[in-house]
Amino acid sequence: CSGEIDIAWGDVPPPIESPLAVDTASGRGYAMFGLGAGSSWQDVLDVAEGLGGIPATLTTPEENNFVVTHMTPTQVGGPTAIGLVQEGDDEPLGGWRWLTDEPLDWTNWRTGEPNETPLGEDFGMIYPDGTWNDQVNAFGNVLLEFEDPSEVLERQSELQDGGTGSAYQAILLPSPVGWNEAAGYAESLGGTLVDFETAAEAQWVFDRLGSLTKLWSQSFYNGGPWTGLRLENGTWTWRSGATLDWVPWYPGEPNGTGTVASFYNINGGPKLTLDDTFESDARRGLIVEFPAVDASCPGDVNRDDQVNFDDLIQILANWGTCDNCDADVDGDDIVGFSDVLAVLTGWGACEQTP
Structure with missing residues (x-):
């Protein structure tokens, strides 16, 4: 008899409310x-x-x-x-x-x-x-x-620094959920379960968010946060549709014991390695990725490829101090007249980049 038993939660201390x-x-x-x-x-x-x-x-x-x-x-x-x-x-x-x-x-x-x-x-x-x-x-x-x-659980990978332009958020849910529930929750926030399309992106996110110990079960089978990797038609594929072209797996994985992937380590702390596991397995931790804002159309607050009254309404609704919100077009942590000016300057259809 061979196989694998995935148990992320067992005899562990009462759950911590947050990784921060x-x-x-x-x-x-x-x-x-x-x-x-x-x-x-x-x-x-x-x-x-x-x-x-x-x-x-x-x-x-x-x-x-x-x-x-x-x-x-x-x-x-x-x-x-x-x-x-x-x-x-x-x-x-x-x-x-x-x-x-x-x-x-x-x-x-x-x-x-x-x-x-x-x-x-x-x-x-x-x-x-x-x-x-x-x-x-x-x-x-x-x-x-x-x-x-304020920025411990939310990190921005800046394009000018060679990053992806995406924002990432670490989340610890009140109780464990399966992969489908985690994916749905990420989408309800306006993002997706994290995609690591390159090893460099994975390392950047792991160092800042994936290594938060409270996102992990802290048991012998140390189950870490959910990712957006899923087996589709025999190919491991990210939520973005990109296929896996580097090796993130824990030694011996994937071993055919599931069709989705989470962080994983055996008898150790957080580690940048993944495990194939079942969609029904339970994790409290997940990392959500929010898409990069198109810098070529900064006035498009709601990201519908149009700068119009809808974006102006978003700015007026968030008027005042606003830490890291979409309506803060110029990034000064205040939604004000400069953001209105950005919308008026960019009024119309966003220019499509090839």
């Missing part, structure tokens, strides 16, 4: 990202800088408890780094500091820690219960803190 936890009192956000087993402290710093955050500095019991409740740390894939480092030779208790140089007035070491066993435990990590441990220079995850969390 925002403290309404401080406005700061917290999210966990998978790094890959054995990642270094420099990797931690590089990921934090690239994503616009810092390794979390948990300076009070209240902040630490907020993280444990709303962004429970994980050990799936390896220890979770925080922004605590040790300098000097005053082992094991001396020299600890927050990398931001905030006062270390409160600590939450697990009983018997720090103990400098083995040697080289010069970095802080956090357990799921919120206690800390001194850790060698090897991590699997990082807990990041964001002063401005």
Whole structure:
């Protein structure tokens, strides 16, 4: 007997509400990202800088408890780094500091820690219960803190930077859904389940959204977010209609155990590998892709290839401060007279590009 049993949800902790936890009192956000087993402290710093955050500095019991409740740390894939480092030779208790140089007035070491066993435990990590441990220079995850969390779950791949022009959003649903339900939900938002037409696009999206640990089941079979890849007439095809022409599969996959694909890893954290699985299998996580806006027709707010009164109405309906909305034609986060001018300037049918 051979085959595969796909179980994404089993004996796992109570579900987290979102892959991003925002403290309404401080406005700061917290999210966990998978790094890959054995990642270094420099990797931690590089990921934090690239994503616009810092390794979390948990300076009070209240902040630490907020993280444990709303962004429970994980050990799936390896220890979770925080922004605590040790300098000097005053082992094991001396020299600890927050990398931001905030006062270390409160600590939450697990009983018997720090103990400098083995040697080289010069970095802080956090357990799921919120206690800390001194850790060698090897991590699997990082807990990041964001002063401005508004863009953590929504990322724009800019054409001028060599990107696709699409916007991408990470979503964690209240309960697990199958592939068809996930695809329908993505379409209800005006997008589709994500298409990775190139390996470069897949890497870009994974680094920013796919590696969010809370999009994954965090079980032995670590089922990650749904993608738009589907087997159609014997060919793996993206929602856009493009066929798969690179290799995103986990070793040994696809193995004929399904006709749709999700992120997947075995006994490890988030990884840029896919699994063929059944449409009825359950995932809470998905990544939605929103099509690139045609820069040749910026006044076409509703994207119907016409700049007319419908677009003007959209601008008037969104008048005022508007963060990352379609009516903000000039991208200044305010819908105002400059956006009206853009519509009037582009009035008429959009020019069709070949």
